[in-house]
Amino acid sequence: MSVKIRVKVNGAEYSHEVEPRLLLVYYLRDVLRLTGTHVGCDTSSCGACAIHLNGKATKSCTILAVQANGCEIATIEGMARNGELHPLQQAFNECHGLQCGFCTPGMIMTAADLLQRNPEPSEGEIRYALEGNFCRCTGYQNIIKSVQYAANKIKEEVIV
Amino acid sequence: MSTTNGLIGKSVKRVEDKRFTTGRGNYTDDIILPHQTYASFVRSPYGHAKIISIDTRAAKAMPGVIAIFTGADVADVNGVPCGWQVNFKNGDIMKEPKHPLLVADKARHTGDAVALVIAESKEEAADAVQAINVEYEELPCVVDASKAVQNGAPLVHDDVPGNTCFDWTLGNPIAEVDEAINNSAHVTTLEFVNQRLVPNAIEPRSYNSSYDSAYDRYVLYTSTQNPHLIRLLMCAFVLGIPEHKVRVVGPDVGGGFGSKIFHYTEEALLTWATKKIGRPVKWTSERSESFLLDAHGRDHVTKADMGFDDEGNITALRVKTFANLGAYLSTFASCVPTYLHGTLLQGLYKTPKINVDVTGVFTNTTAVDAYRGAGRPEATYLLERLVDLAAHEMNMDPAELRFKNFIPPFDGVKQPGYQTQVALQYDSGNYEGVLKTGLEMLGYENFRNEQKEAAKNGNLLGVGISTYIEACGIAPSAVVGALGARAGLFEVGQVRVQPTGKVSVYTGSHSHGQGHETTFAQVVADKLGIAMEDVEISHGDTESVAFGMGTYGSRSLAVGGSAIVKSIDKIIEKGKKIAAHKLEASADDMEFADGKFTVKGTDKSVSFGDVALTAYVPHVYPKDLEPGLDFSSFYDPANFTYPFGCHIAVVEVNKETGKVVLKRFVAVDDVGNIINPMIVEGQIHGGIVQGVGQALFEGAEYDDNGQLTNGSYMDYCMPRADDFPMIETATQVTPCPHNPLGVKGAGEAGTIGSTPAVVNAVIDALWSGGHKVKDIRMPLTSERVWTAMQSPNS
Numbered sequence: 035m036s037v038k039i040r041v042k043v044n045g046a047e048y049s050h051e052v053e054p055r056l057l058l059v060y061y062l063r064d065v066l067r068l069t070g071t072h073v074g075c076d077t078s079s080c081g082a083c084a085i086h087l088n089g090k091a092t093k094s095c096t097i098l099a100v101q102a103n104g105c106e107i108a109t110i111e112g113m114a115r116n117g118e119l120h121p122l123q124q125a126f127n128e129c130h131g132l133q134c135g136f137c138t139p140g141m142i143m144t145a146a147d148l149l150q151r152n153p154e155p156s157e158g159e160i161r162y163a164l165e166g167n168f169c170r171c172t173g174y175q176n177i178i179k180s181v182q183y184a185a186n187k188i189k190e191e192v193i194v
Numbered sequence: 195m196s197t198t199n200g201l202i203g204k205s206v207k208r209v210e211d212k213r214f215t216t217g218r219g220n221y222t223d224d225i226i227l228p229h230q231t232y233a234s235f236v237r238s239p240y241g242h243a244k245i246i247s248i249d250t251r252a253a254k255a256m257p258g259v260i261a262i263f264t265g266a267d268v269a270d271v272n273g274v275p276c277g278w279q280v281n282f283k284n285g286d287i288m289k290e291p292k293h294p295l296l297v298a299d300k301a302r303h304t305g306d307a308v309a310l311v312i313a314e315s316k317e318e319a320a321d322a323v324q325a326i327n328v329e330y331e332e333l334p335c336v337v338d339a340s341k342a343v344q345n346g347a348p349l350v351h352d353d354v355p356g357n358t359c360f361d362w363t364l365g366n367p368i369a370e371v372d373e374a375i376n377n378s379a380h381v382t383t384l385e386f387v388n389q390r391l392v393p394n395a396i397e398p399r400s401y402n403s404s405y406d407s408a409y410d411r412y413v414l415y416t417s418t419q420n421p422h423l424i425r426l427l428m429c430a431f432v433l434g435i436p437e438h439k440v441r442v443v444g445p446d447v448g449g450g451f452g453s454k455i456f457h458y459t460e461e462a463l464l465t466w467a468t469k470k471i472g473r474p475v476k477w478t479s480e481r482s483e484s485f486l487l488d489a490h491g492r493d494h495v496t497k498a499d500m501g502f503d504d505e506g507n508i509t510a511l512r513v514k515t516f517a518n519l520g521a522y523l524s525t526f527a528s529c530v531p532t533y534l535h536g537t538l539l540q541g542l543y544k545t546p547k548i549n550v551d552v553t554g555v556f557t558n559t560t561a562v563d564a565y566r567g568a569g570r571p572e573a574t575y576l577l578e579r580l581v582d583l584a585a586h587e588m589n590m591d592p593a594e595l596r597f598k599n600f601i602p603p604f605d606g607v608k609q610p611g612y613q614t615q616v617a618l619q620y621d622s623g624n625y626e627g628v629l630k631t632g633l634e635m636l637g638y639e640n641f642r643n644e645q646k647e648a649a650k651n652g653n654l655l656g657v658g659i660s661t662y663i664e665a666c667g668i669a670p671s672a673v674v675g676a677l678g679a680r681a682g683l684f685e686v687g688q689v690r691v692q693p694t695g696k697v698s699v700y701t702g703s704h705s706h707g708q709g710h711e712t713t714f715a716q717v718v719a720d721k722l723g724i725a726m727e728d729v730e731i732s733h734g735d736t737e738s739v740a741f742g743m744g745t746y747g748s749r750s751l752a753v754g755g756s757a758i759v760k761s762i763d764k765i766i767e768k769g770k771k772i773a774a775h776k777l778e779a780s781a782d783d784m785e786f787a788d789g790k791f792t793v794k795g796t797d798k799s800v801s802f803g804d805v806a807l808t809a810y811v812p813h814v815y816p817k818d819l820e821p822g823l824d825f826s827s828f829y830d831p832a833n834f835t836y837p838f839g840c841h842i843a844v845v846e847v848n849k850e851t852g853k854v855v856l857k858r859f860v861a862v863d864d865v866g867n868i869i870n871p872m873i874v875e876g877q878i879h880g881g882i883v884q885g886v887g888q889a890l891f892e893g894a895e896y897d898d899n900g901q902l903t904n905g906s907y908m909d910y911c912m913p914r915a916d917d918f919p920m921i922e923t924a925t926q927v928t929p930c931p932h933n934p935l936g937v938k939g940a941g942e943a944g945t946i947g948s949t950p951a952v953v954n955a956v957i958d959a960l961w962s963g964g965h966k967v968k969d970i971r972m973p974l975t976s977e978r979v980w981t982a983m984q985s986p987n988s
Binding site (some may be wrong): 053055056060063064067068069070071072073074075076077079082086106109110111114119123126127128130132133134135137141142149157158160161162164165167168169170171172173174175176177178190 | 207208211212213214215216217222223316317394395396397398414446447448449451455473478481482556706707708709788864872873875876877879880881882883884906907908912913914915916918920921942
């Protein structure tokens with residue numbers, strides 16, 4: 035049995051017949067071939083699969099593709115606009131916020147959601163917001179700095 | 195050769211970042227090949243069980259199922275080998291029971307593979323796994339190494355008596371050490387567990403193997419730290435297929451920390467199976483499988499005694515360790531508790547007599563092998579806990595006790611290297627330097643006053659020092675060969691100058707987060723005086739890289755970087771001949787700097803780009819010189835490198851709940867010369883958080899039935915962003931005297947130094963409140979710390 039879904043991903047409309055048990059993350063990775071969204075665990079703990087579902091950071095392994103029917107989704111592949119990287123994408127390079135890069139898309143999507151809600155987060159607020167995203171390489175320190183850097187950059191852009 | 199454009203030593207931003215920040219990395223699970231099939235495994239739910247029967251009939255009839263294989267199908271295939279031979283004290287070779295690709299007789303740990311299902315989709319493979327009926331007869335389990343050697347313990351392998359893989363000793367004769375301990379004014383004794391850890395690279399292991407019958411060639415994509423090593427082990431030792439017909443690619447790899455060094459059964463099994471079914475087979479581990487299958491780390495049970503004279507000088511060290519190897523011998527399992535642990539027990543101290551005795555033991559648990567630091571964290575933990583506890587027992591300052599016992603500074607050039615009692619010769623060191631800097635950064639004296647004030651108010655503050663040394667840059671092949679390594683540990687670096695002067699570099703090192711594409715390019719661009727954009731670093735593909743031993747043991751820059759420098763030297767030497775011919779001068783009169791070949795003492799010069807073009811368009815060219823500008827070098831190091839440092843932790847312990855909060859962490863690391871300070875600092879941060887993870891959060895727990903009771907991220911406590919303060923780092927530079935870059939390696943330092951610093955800090959906090967606790971078993975959970983405070987001795 036399969037079910038038809040329609041979703042908008044990074045601005046493009048898609049329609050597919052999917053098995054009801056297909057997780058959204060596998061729909062993105064295996065059907066749409068948007069492989070920037072990663073799978074790091076099977077308990078919705080690690081955050082490597084974080085995307086934006088209707089504008090909110092969501093672990094895409096926690097929901098089924100059929101539940102996303104009619105939703106608007108953004109993945110890491112959709113973060114750059116008109117060829118220009120999102121301030122967080124720039125910041126992670128500037129502040130050495132990544133090493134192996136596997137957790138990075140999820141970190142950026144979660145951090146982007148934080149900065150939308152709270153444009154000037156404290157160090158503690160950033161740490162708390164990223165508590166559901168595991169990184170085994172960086173020790174988190176340069177990820178925190180990346181988010182601070184991006185927050186400042188977004189603020190400057192708004193002022194200009 | 196002169197440094198030419200100042201790129202070495204700069205915090206250049208990483209060139210590899212963009213593909214990762216935009217979601218365009220290429221990890222093994224991202225690859226789907228034409229006609230792809232998917233694998234899933236039937237795995238033993240028991241820690242130890244006889245396989246009575248396997249019924250695959252229903253599963254075979256299920257939709258999408260292509261093939262099902264069991265242990266009987268691979269009975270004639272070799273198991274995966276061990277790469278390091280350790281001998282028993284009596285000279286007998288260690289016990290190496292077969293690690294089969296699928297078990298046929300009995301399962302020896304939870305997760306042991308019983309059957310392989312290949313289907314059209316992941317879901318269909320998983321469905322068929324559920325339909326396979328295996329009848330088991332449960333057997334008694336043993337999970338603890340010190341219990342497994344006792345009479346009557348269940349045997350993991352029926353032909354390995356006492357579950358003993360080897361017993362091994364190193365250092366001074368035990369009688370001499372016993373005597374020195376007995377004659378000591380003070381002896382500090384510690385019995386402790388260095389608990390088992392799960393590496394937890396965030397990318398789960400993934401393999402995709404294919405066979406092309408038209409060309410009789412295999413391609414294996416694998417999440418590995420060392421593609422050539424995997425190819426060699428799989429072809430020559432397991433499957434008996436010709437190495438030149440197999441391409442192994444380690445594309446982007448999402449962290450390794452040791453766990454992706456080893457040749458795992460699934461790599462060989464998928465490669466065996468792809469030829470059987472004639473289609474590519476892919477398997478990606480689920481996280482719950484990773485917990486049960488990726489080789490674990492540490493798991494030592496140790497008793498150690500450190501003797502002191504009446505002035506606090508260390509007189510002797512005696513160590514007895516039971517090292518848990520798990521159910522099977524993983525690739526480097528035997529060398530980790532021996533040659534990477536026993537050899538580091540000199541530490542930074544002048545200890546005149548040392549004896550270490552290690553028994554390697556099989557149990558009904560996941561295999562244990564190298565995990566970030568590999569043996570050196572265990573050695574450092576042992577030494578630094580003992581020294582710190584001794585200071586508390588003797589009512590001395592822990593920093594002062596260390597200063598008193600440090601080996602004095604030596605540069606390895608004017609002063610010779612330091613010969614230890616445990617086989618190694620340290621290259622260069624300034625140990626008091628890092629401790630002095632660390633104490634200054636912390637404000638040590640002020641802290642002690644603050645601690646006293648806090649104690650008056652009933653608050654428990656503690657400071658913990660750890661000073662470490664490690665052996666990196668693994669390793670001189672002849673030395674490790676004499677110690678039992680079954681491979682050389684050199685590295686390969688090819689530098690191919692293209693006709694336009696652009697440079698392609700092929701390295702046998704493998705980056706899975708270390709940033710080689712940046713650091714190595716800095717080295718090449720600097721040495722050749724060209725722009726970094728003109729250099730590209732390639733790694734991870736046996737098809738393009740001549741050979742390689744891969745990345746582990748903080749070896750990439752010290753060994754892999756040195757191989758590249760060797761090739762650059764050859765390029766410059768040949769370039770001088772080409773340039774001299776163009777300028778009608780003698781090659782001996784040429785010098786190379788700032789990207790130009792110049793006739794010494796003149797302004798006559800020719801650019802690097804010109805020389806490159808001439809090498810490929812050799813119209814006006816030296817008579818006896820080959821065209822081209824492309825050199826490959828093998829670099830075999832003269833010695834290990836010995837990074838060292840000082841880590842200091844400050845903690846607050848809640849006396850009502852036992853909860854530990856890490857307030858500050860100061861790290862001063864000496865990793866020799868530094869190519870990219872930003873990348874080194876990143877390595878240190880990550881290592882420290884992993885090491886603190888061991889001290890405060892992590893630990894694999896088995897019950898008596900061989901069940902891993904915390905085998906998921908819901909149960910195994912990973913360090914998280916909100917567990918840490920900002921780490922304060924500094925570096926000291928004592929160059930390595932024996933490699934061309936003077937580098938020592940920075941990958942494992944953080945993990946090695948940090949764990950005992952945190953535990954020492956907690957013990958120090960408890961002593962400040964009058965709780966004279968000797969040891970608390972890691973991880974230091976609130977419950978364990980609280981319980982320690984309630985004990986009558988405390």
